Amino acid sequence: MVRGHPVKGTVFCFFRETPERVNLLNGQGDAAQGSYLFAGADRYAAHGWKADFNLNHLPHPKVRAAGNILSRLFFKAGGYGGDFATVLTNLRRANRADVVFSTVDTVGIPLAFFRRLGLLRRPLVYMSIGLCERLDGMRDAYLKRRQVKSLQQCALVAGYGWEEVRRLQLLLGPGCPTRFMPFGVDVESWQPRGATKTVDVLSLGADIQRDFSALKAFAARNPARRVKIITTDDHRKQSGQMPPNVEFAGLVPLSLVAQEMAAARVIALPVRENTYSGATTTLLQAMSMELPAVVSSVGAVREGYGLKNDRNCCLVAPGDAEAMAAALEKLLNNPEQAAALGKAARAHVKADLNWANYVNRLIELLDFAAGGS
DSSP states (O other): OBTTBOOOEEEEEEOOOOHHHHHHHTTOSOGGGHHHHTTTGGGGGGGTEEEEEGGGSOOOHHHHHHHHHHHHHHHHTTSOOOOHHHHHHHHHHHHHSSEEEEOSHHHHHHHHHHHHHTSOOSOEEEEESSHHHHHHTOSOHHHHHHHHHHHTTSSEEEESOHHHHHHHHHHHOTTSOEEEOOOOBOTTTSOOOOOOOOEEEEEEOOSTTBOGGGGHHHHHHOTTSOEEEEOOHHHHHHTOSOOTTEEEEOOOOHHHHHHHHHTEEEEEEOBOSOSSOSSHHHHHHHHHTTOOEEEEOOTTTSSSSOOOBTTTBEEEOTTOHHHHHHHHHHHHHOHHHHHHHHHHHHHHHHHHSBHHHHHHHHHHHHHHHTTOO
């Protein structure tokens, strides 16, 4: 029994090694963010799954060095490498589990490779986040075909992007189960706040698909409006010269993101066309906080998330700076409409995209991989 629930088995979870996750496992950091950082693993026990993590067993420096060499060899040959050190360090433990769950491609790709070699013997659930784009970027066609064959050995490949899963279904064929799984948000942690509005438009994020340059037209046409962009130095440089009413700020800890959002009148999330990222996490957090959001209608979120233009968010075509500017102006000039949009947004995520639903869907994937229906 696990906390009074029948035990289904053990799932060994692979996560990207970040300071926030390591600190949480060591009893430090913001425990309230733990469920998000560990894909809801704190709730697995209630569904009969005992979880173990690669972050409990970090690679020895010599193993890291060997893993880096192996990854560079794959890249040099025209393929895609990954975090081989983490996989090698935890392979024996993973083989003692009932299901292996990879949450990131940098670990999932080596795991699929070892699965095809027979070194990973347990069913592998692979959560894809940008896998199609990674495969498109492989220079060697032969290695790409071999990579696809490795992925076909997975018990199941899932993704948070609708278009990504559609493409993976075509790529992997009917023999490899693929599932679209919408992401979720903890609506209790991300609640509306009555903060003073000090920013007109806030945009934030670090992934490579963000397109902050799409905010130039709005900022130039509205010099009295304050625009704040929270991102990396690389994104700041790539965005080029911005109007003087645009402020760039560095990334903040997850625990402070809600504070930054609450100070904004509107959230703007311009994204380049892609299969896997619709600024999804940030979008759901903003919607949960009753903040009106303008987001690019990319393949990742065009379907599957129930997004409705002018009903629970504003959708604009990716790369269309004029449409982005018009949508932001409409919301800022009509505060009542913006407030209604925000309320509808929270109602939507609370009903359909809440964290409990996310965990339940994830448990269904683990059950399937373990031999369930």
